[in-house]
Amino acid sequence: MKILLIEDEVKLGNFLVKGLEEEGYSVAHETNGSEALETAATNDFDLILLDIMLPGQSGFEVLKNMREFSIHTPIIFMSALNESEHVIKGLDLGAIDYIKKPFDFEELKARVRNVQRKFGSTRASILQVKDLKVDLIKREVTRADQLIELSKREFSILELLLSNTNRVLSKSEITQKIWNINFDRGSNVVEVHMHQLRKKIDFEFEPKLIETQVGYGYKIQGELVKS
Template sequence: MKILIVEDQQRLGQFLKQGLVERAYTVEWVRCCREADDAIAENSFDVVVLDLNLPDGDGLDLLREWRESGFNEPVLILSARDAVEDRIKGLDLGADDYLPKPFSLEEVLAHIRALLRRQSAVKRAVLEHRGIKLDLLSHTVHLNGEPVDLTSREYALLEIFMQNAGRVLTRSLISEKIWSSHCDVDTNLLDVYMSRLRGKLETTPERLLFKTVRGVGYQLL
């Protein structure tokens, strides 16, 4: 698990980093908004631990920008601003948890574990592959952050491929899962739906997502 700490205080930053590393987390520690933005752009993190009083800006503004840009990973705010209004504002702007200073290391670790458990449950409900995000709960599909309008049958077809990325799926297997009654695999009905799905997801000639395995079926690359 990789954690980003955004904290400008030297002693506190070292304390948090050391405590997390000793618990086998991978940790990156930055001290300002600019460094935090760079870290988010260059790496993926499972949790962000965010201070609010940063030397080059307000952590709340940073959080707002992240959420508006589509960054959805859990954020735990650690802040000396402990008024109820501050906590409400932080949560409303997109924080997943808010822990006022001072705090104990064990308390921080407990909050991080809770966020990771929650995030793990969410991720199991979301399938992702090559820029495609399929949400099993909301039945929505996004491609590179943009919504894709699929029919219920196209969605079911994509779900099968997303759950079996890289595997060659036979025509009979796909047909049996998509159509409740047995579908003659010699008909072109499956090919029609595959063509529609390709048209919506393979947005450029270079973006080949599905491979036709002649005489067998299809594969999500």
């Protein structure tokens, strides 16, 4: 299950990402309402956990815009605005649940499981370009039917590249989405991970799938097949 967490309190956001990932969920974290809307529009998620008091756009505005853009991913509001009028507004806008802060993490997990039971996974479980196949449920990668072992970070980068096939992702965007930190121009962390990823999925195979746009970023070129 892939979750988009939209929470501007960094400490709380990091805690929730860690806890949800330990439960086996794949989590992307955004702290700005406008940027989160773009992330939701360009990626497939099974659930969105949405704060209300956000920079850029409020959670209410984010939800309205998502529905206008035909993004119908289930949404749970998480907010310190716990008066009945806010709960009613959130539910009337189309959220399926509303959890009041502060909340117990076990309660949040139960609500997430409830969404999983009701809606299941709405996204593809397998992504494939040419002979590269990624199973998002089993978290298995094969190329030419050969099983390839990837680290957690490498798998996340590969999933990000495949989910944005034919679009160049900047090093800044990769850093923000994979490490949830701002890009440090003096860091070579992206280059190091891309080199390791290339060694595993490209060096011994043809054609080469990962392309570099010098001075900017990376992309995987080809026809993406989802199943």
